[in-house]
Amino acid sequence: MSVHSSRSLRLQQDAADPAAARGGSIAAVAQRAGVSVATVSRVLNGHANVRAATRERVLAEIEASGYRVNELARNLRTAESRLLLTMVPDFGNPFYAEIVRGIDGVARQHGFFLLLCDTGADAGRERSYFDLLRRHRADGAICLDPATVQHALVAESTALPWVACCEFDPDVGVPYVGIDNYRAAHDAVRHLIARGRRRVALINSDEHYLYARQRRDGWRDALREAGIEARGAWRVNVNCLDYDAGAQAAAALMQLPAGEAPDAIFAVSDTLAVGVVNGLRGAGRRVPGDVAVVGFDDIALAARIDPPLTTIAQPMRELGETAARLLLRRFADPCASVPGVLLPHRLVVRESG
Amino acid sequence: MSVHSSRSLRLQQDAADPAAARGGSIAAVAQRAGVSVATVSRVLNGHANVRAATRERVLAEIEASGYRVNELARNLRTAESRLLLTMVPDFGNPFYAEIVRGIDGVARQHGFFLLLCDTGADAGRERSYFDLLRRHRADGAICLDPATVQHALVAESTALPWVACCEFDPDVGVPYVGIDNYRAAHDAVRHLIARGRRRVALINSDEHYLYARQRRDGWRDALREAGIEARGAWRVNVNCLDYDAGAQAAAALMQLPAGEAPDAIFAVSDTLAVGVVNGLRGAGRRVPGDVAVVGFDDIALAARIDPPLTTIAQPMRELGETAARLLLRRFADPCASVPGVLLPHRLVVRESG
DNA sequence: GTGAAAGCGCTAACAC
């Protein structure tokens, strides 16, 4: 059976004819309804200038045949893929999952789907995904990768429609949404000081992350404003944000001589902080009795560990939603000024510190 | 500036000309290289019958202009989207994240990208996503939703190329990959019995999941074979697999009169089991001293909690990889017989039970 | 080895 003859047949919903199961072409519908393809297209796209009777006839034929528009063809014609490229460093991380939900919700509301790509925070992989924009596979992109990785994209092109989410460098001229990391860290440390802690350690990620540098500054300044010197020995940088890294860093901190050892630890991610709590317990310290712990992100697990984690909550869903809206706005007006949006964070006080 | 004149210009990588940033058309490249579009297409697709000198000239022009093929057009012509629809009940669940990684790896290896859709295990949403196949937005689909939800798809069409992963009903005639849930549960409970436990409770998810019914049967039969009656009071069904659900279920189980209260709990997911451990601690029970706990899935967190969780490991990555390969095989030969694949599970003994 | 041309299925400009 040739492709052509199968197209002229009515839909047969059986395994023998997969082509028919996908519905024929607009031409076939038009012919059977006794109208032109233009009219069918008008009905399909809800244009007003179609007589009610004609519309009914077309609709009936579409219903009867199980016809579905071929979006491959539509997309070529309209020159848009209606796909949003979303690049995340690690989609197994619960923090990103919630942000992606936010993006997805807004996207679908506007008729877009997500092309979700895990870059592993690798600049090379990210650039090759970014190329999907040039190949017209996606209409725009949202990047959640580290600011340093984003710089590679800037070199590629600022002419392509993309926005930054969570991580960003205000200087690169790309729309972004995130939080004020300096103030968030400042708030966390001030809270610990208000609770009587004096020796507040910082477990930070690699400082080539912009947010890491900002949180470090917030930590340092909050201590300074309380008349405490931010000692170098209290600052640990890890290059991985998992449980083990946190546990090891905490254990190392506890090696400091008594009187110098921290009585509080601020970790820049909850996964790290969960490890810290376990590490401290392994080192025979009580939390928060001996050492208070504050994390960052407020992932679902934070409230469930023992003791429940004090942390800085980021509005994850809204971060994603805002990123999607910024991108959509760029579509509507590519030349509009590029806003940077900072969303409010929130200190969630639980029992760990 | 009209679209046409901008196309005939060289690429300008600046914000003023987003169209140019995406590269011109194949016709423009052909003209500048002094060859036909057919030749450029042949070079692009690595066809052999092009003279080396010609090929060089075309390649040089592509390089110079930054041209990228428009896959919207290619896809229409070749009648394939090179997108794989992946429907998951909840992509915030780390269990699914790893499976999706497996799918993604194999897909990309074969030039496909993922259209990842979160269905929330809702039949309606799933069906509307499934329609993307008919609209030619995806070439095939992988479904991770409950078997009951899949039945809606079967009614839609078995003529469309899709496969089931993890959840499946062998009777529906769709290729699937999963594990032997009956034996996995049986193994878990037998392990607990071998360690001297007699009153083994089951915290199960909603039994409209096929796996839930199979695991329930495995639990019941393992007890029965040890001469223990599987009491109704020991069986709790929850409709949500998060920490809280586990904690609450555990607390409820501990309300049973002494002598009837379980001395072991088998939870059908690790997230549930983590909650169970916390719930037991809250109820003043020691794990595994008073109550042993066994989970399911072996997510990353399982080894990190206190005490480390004994669990059934599923080969998550391989499940995803196999699903993708089954689907790819359907593309190659739509009429091939539909294999069902069961991958081996593994009991990982840690300290909780 | 290379080019001319048909056509994938759709949308939209234009004609009536």
Next chain:
DNA sequence: GTGTTAGCGCTTTCAC
């Protein structure tokens, strides 16, 4: 209101 038709940018016969 409705039909005719010209492309969107590409791949792929079919000539030469």
